[in-house]
Amino acid sequence: MTAHPGRRRLLAAAGALALGGLAGCASLGAAGTAALRSAPPAGLPRRVELAATPFYPQEDFQCGPAALAMALGAAGLATPPEQLARQIFLPGRQGTLQVEMVTGARRNGALAVEIPGSLDALLRETAAGHPVVVLLNLGLSWAPSWHYAVVIGYDLDAAAFLLRSGPIERQVLPFETLERTWARGGNWAFVVLPPGKLAASAGETQTTTALVAFEKTAPPLRAATAYRSALERWPGSLTLAMGLGNSLYKAGALPEAETVFKNAARRHDAAAAWNNLANLLLERGRLREARDAAQKAVALGGPTLDTAQDTLRQIEARLTASASPRRKAPRDRAARR
Amino acid sequence: MRLKQTLAALLIVSTTHVGFVQTAQAAMVGTEAVAQASQGAAARSADEARSQLNDAFARADVQARLQALGVDSRDASERVAALTDDEATRLAGEIDKAPAGGIIEVILFVFFVLLVTDILGFTKVFPFTRSIR
Numbered sequence: 001m002t003a004h005p006g007r008r009r010l011l012a013a014a015g016a017l018a019l020g021g022l023a024g025c026a027s028l029g030a031a032g033t034a035a036l037r038s039a040p041p042a043g044l045p046r047r048v049e050l051a052a053t054p055f056y057p058q059e060d061f062q063c064g065p066a067a068l069a070m071a072l073g074a075a076g077l078a079t080p081p082e083q084l085a086r087q088i089f090l091p092g093r094q095g096t097l098q099v100e101m102v103t104g105a106r107r108n109g110a111l112a113v114e115i116p117g118s119l120d121a122l123l124r125e126t127a128a129g130h131p132v133v134v135l136l137n138l139g140l141s142w143a144p145s146w147h148y149a150v151v152i153g154y155d156l157d158a159a160a161f162l163l164r165s166g167p168i169e170r171q172v173l174p175f176e177t178l179e180r181t182w183a184r185g186g187n188w189a190f191v192v193l194p195p196g197k198l199a200a201s202a203g204e205t206q207t208t209t210a211l212v213a214f215e216k217t218a219p220p221l222r223a224a225t226a227y228r229s230a231l232e233r234w235p236g237s238l239t240l241a242m243g244l245g246n247s248l249y250k251a252g253a254l255p256e257a258e259t260v261f262k263n264a265a266r267r268h269d270a271a272a273a274w275n276n277l278a279n280l281l282l283e284r285g286r287l288r289e290a291r292d293a294a295q296k297a298v299a300l301g302g303p304t305l306d307t308a309q310d311t312l313r314q315i316e317a318r319l320t321a322s323a324s325p326r327r328k329a330p331r332d333r334a335a336r337r
Numbered sequence: 338m339r340l341k342q343t344l345a346a347l348l349i350v351s352t353t354h355v356g357f358v359q360t361a362q363a364a365m366v367g368t369e370a371v372a373q374a375s376q377g378a379a380a381r382s383a384d385e386a387r388s389q390l391n392d393a394f395a396r397a398d399v400q401a402r403l404q405a406l407g408v409d410s411r412d413a414s415e416r417v418a419a420l421t422d423d424e425a426t427r428l429a430g431e432i433d434k435a436p437a438g439g440i441i442e443v444i445l446f447v448f449f450v451l452l453v454t455d456i457l458g459f460t461k462v463f464p465f466t467r468s469i470r
Contacts, residue, residue, distance in 0.1 A: 092406025
């Protein structure tokens with residue numbers, strides 16, 4: 001090859017970019033980094049390092065279990081990576097899927113909240129004391145090498161993130177490098193929190209999704225704790241109020257659940273809230289109040305209509321039984337249509 | 338053949354399970370239903386039966402794939418049980434192609450590449466490199 005020196009340099013540059021694609025020149029698509037440089041987010045410390053985050057060196061392809069174990073440990077829910085491996089590692093894929101990273105966190109008592117895919121969110125979460133699990137693509141978009149790492153801090157002056165990554169306990173990764181490898185992984189990240197704590201950067205939708213999933217397997221009182229803190233932040237949410245009410249109900253805390261359902265029913269005039277209030281009142285033997293609530297639920301219609309009619313029927317049956325235990329009441333049949 | 342049997346058995350177990358939960362708490366509206374309704378997924382009650390069936394299929398499918406990918410059967414059923422309906426559906430569709438994070442050698446590769454780009458002058462990561470430019 002008798003290439004022109006300039007041409008050769010160009011070829012080398014193209015080759016390097018194609019090979020790594022990881023850390024080309026700063027002007028190449030690292031918009032987030034440029035924004036951070038020109039205007040660092042207000043109200044955040046210049047430097048954060050969550051040094052108390054435990055470190056589990058990765059074995060074989062087990063970066064998923066290792067990363068999750070570190071995040072769980074930092075949330076006060078220490079779980080050995082070997083135990084997590086059985087719960088989330090997929091031998092046939094030599095790795096761990098995103099969905100199972102999230103279920104793995106929940107199975108060990110934590111909330112897993114997806115956060116926005118911005119560098120700003122990474123700064124905010126670590127500054128709030130929450131390590132962030134990120135999915136990076138260390139390869140190329142067409143030849144991916146997926147890897148989970150834990151962001152444990154940053155240094156604005158050095159323009160770098162601090163990570164626990166694979167076998168490296170403290171990796172200093174330039175903003176640009178993380179931005180690019182993270183973008184190639186779809187900018188996917190989540191935080192692992194004990195119930196009662198909220199993510200610093202996640203919105204109402206992401207938080208609610210995490211909470212509803214958490215409720216399905218969590219002990220009811222823990223779910224209630226988690227819902228309560230979210231409801232304080234977003235008091236206008238019907239879903240959060242219903243989640244709190246349902247969790248309290250499942251925990252057997254009926255008076256508290258009643259208050260929650262009653263407030264939600266009045267505030268939102270929602271059929272689901274009236275229906276659940278009616279059931280709870282029925283269980284507590286306050287049949288007339290229960291019937292009023294159930295009638296409101298039926299009148300509102302919507303997708304819960306069948307359930308509400310069911311509730312009303314049960315209440316009326318109980319009312320009839322308690323009003324005239326010996327003879328059958330024809331009045332009731334009329335009310336039923 | 339065995340896959341079919343497993344699928345059938347699972348389907349029976351999961352559908353009867355769904356039925357049981359329904360009768361036990363028939364009259365309470367669960368939080369998931371409220372969340373779905375508030376996210377605009379209306380007309381759910383009409384599709385309820387069908388979506389429950391789909392859900393059961395998705396779960397049976399995921400369980401079978403997990404086992405095929407080397408998870409032992411008890412672990413696999415626990416893993417399926419931990420999924421929400423949405424997650425089960427998503428996973429059923431992408432278990433073979435979704436990103437599975439696990440690479441280790443690549444980290445060394447990254448260092449190597451950064452070293453090269455440093456030397457070429459595109460980056461300045463390592464203090465000991467001197468750009469050729």
